[in-house]
Amino acid sequence: MVVFDKPHALADVPLHYCPGCTHGIVHRLVAEVLDELGIEGKAIGVAPVGCSVMAYDYFNCDMIEAAHGRAPAVATGVKRADPDEHIVFTYQGDGDLASIGMAETVHAAARNENITIIFINNAIYGMTGGQMAPTSLPNQVTQTSPYGRDVKACGFPIRVCELLSELDGPEYLERVTVNNVKNIRNAKKAIKKAFQNQIDKKGFSLIEVLSSCPTNWGMTPQKALEWIDEKMIPYYPLGVYKDRSAKEEK
Amino acid sequence: MSTKQILLSGFGGQGILFAGKMLAYKGMMEDKNVSWLPSYGPEMRGGTASCSVIVSDEAVGSPIVSNPDVLVAMNLPSLDRFEDSVVPGGMIFYDSSLVERPVKRSDVVAYPIPATKLAGENGFSTLANMILVGKILQALGEFDEEKVLNTLNKVIPPKRAEMIEANMKAMKLGAEL
């Protein structure tokens, strides 16, 4: 009896992610949702530049590799090419989405572009070896903030969900994490809703996933998951930041 | 002459570009080769607008008119700027209700037309440009009422069709001066 299987939408190839990294979990959740909603054949994913750059090899749906930060603009083009048929998602990290691609993110949200964004916030640039991200915490030590992030010199972290929630555009914004079973279940629910919203033509849905980077944080995988609870969640509270349809129904 | 090089100039908003378009369109409808080139700048109103129009039996080379056969000056700065560039034997039409000096050159034919004043007196104050166009066509021996009306029907979009009559009146007024 098979009790545990790979989702069909997840390619049967080894992932390149570091041990203890939560990208693998989020990939699996996205793939499970594509399966459960029966949309793998319609789905077109847009991969970012960053650790998940090779996500185009990991999903079995059609995939596009975008320039750094431009995934929401690329996704806009793909969606507008056939709004009824294409189910379009981007999968982006914090540097990609909240630094170099902030304009594309904000404007896709402002347009309520009918796409789904999976936003991995691990408070660091992983692929280039652990530099300060727009979401690195105050005093967080990184390769480019070796004495800790000095907010006087490099500014404060950006809370993406809160920032976008001020816009009239977006349909759904939620922050989740995947550092324990309960949180993973909750993350799956949020991701599913973000895709369902697109199917229902409700518009822009972004799920921010607080993720761990044991390698660049210099921690064991277990300690990294605890760090999410201890350091990240206090700065980036979990929860729904916008749910326009639910609000309108009230 | 097989080629007429026309330069129109005035304040933005005086209808310089439209006057040029009228001349170009009329040429095109008579199977001439034509080009129309506006000056373009950051300001939408006021400022100086000018427009090069070439109507020719031959293919048009450069669309830029630097030595016009015909100069239309709807304000003093335009006359000051372009008077010397007109070819000897050329024509200068100017709005004498706005330009307070005569043409200095003696080797060109000057047509002082109080276009703005006439337009105001006749109830179409925005059509001083078309009074000048009427006069130009008449002076060039090209004011054929039917052809002019055909051109107007093309140049003025259908949703502004009510403007055709007034434009025609203004041009006739110019032609009869």
Add this chain to the structure above:
Amino acid sequence: MSEKILMKGNEAIAEAAIAAGCRHYFGYPITPQTEVAAYMAKKMPKIGGTFLQAESEIAAINMVYGVSSTGKRVMTSSSSPGISLKGEGLSYLAGADLPALVVNVQRGGPGLGGIQPSQSDYFQATRGAGHGDFHMIVLAPNSVQEMAQLTVKGFELADTYRMTAMILADGTLGQMMEPISLDFDIAPAPAKPWATTGTKMERPHNIVNSLFLKPEELEKHNFLRYDRYRTIEENEVMYEEYMMEDAEICVAAFGIASRVSKNAINEARKQGIKVGMIRPITLWPFPKAPFMKAAEKVKAILSVELSMGQMIEDVKLACECKVPVTLCNRVGGMIPSPDQVLKAICDLQK
């Protein structure tokens, strides 16, 4: 033939793009090309197409990348500073072998420069649009009719060779009106089995991508791309010769400079000077052969440009400097006058 209408060059590009089946336009306002966007904004909603004013030139070119990935005809237009911003996207389009039409209605530079016509983006268009080894097919119209025709041609070439075709115009051509016939022969777009339109669970997934971490693989892709470029150089060169049969002096000029030069050549001929012109219509691939042929019989070549001398390098390469090649130019938004060109021709005759 359909009735001729008077149309601006920028509008002719938009109208021709629609005729060629383009239903997606992304752009950002910049003088002197904004009429393209304005025309699209008016027309696209009426024919079920998409006009979207992007948040930046960068976003616009990436939206183009997205639509192109799905196999549909798509375009953007801009003017010089905006094209610099699109450079990133142009490189990615090349790396992912995606077709697109990009219009540059040039203005003077560098920097914010000015808004008057220029040809000073020649190097950028033919050599350096972005990082990496790649070319775009660069088409240089010199009339409103050609603005339209080359737009149609550009879409066809882009699809055939899976690459960007650029219309390299200038402010004059964009802003001027000339009579134009809107009768176009449109070839059907080729099949695009590589497009990412959803697998429908019927085929393995398609990937649009420009990342190849293994150098051997990246090298292979570059070699293959350049094999395709050789085919283009063999088959797609376009140029016009004017009075070259007995010419002793050859003018090289494209776009608006070729129109000014034509006036000067006609005047010089009246004075008995045997001068002709080679007008490149494709700037890449550059028409090397006619210049090589000309160099066998003319005594000098005069490159007339609205730049500090950019095309002149291709002219020299093409004729292998067998004859002197000199420059006649104005820059910064200025246009050489026919008299200036005539004088330069007369100087060469001496």
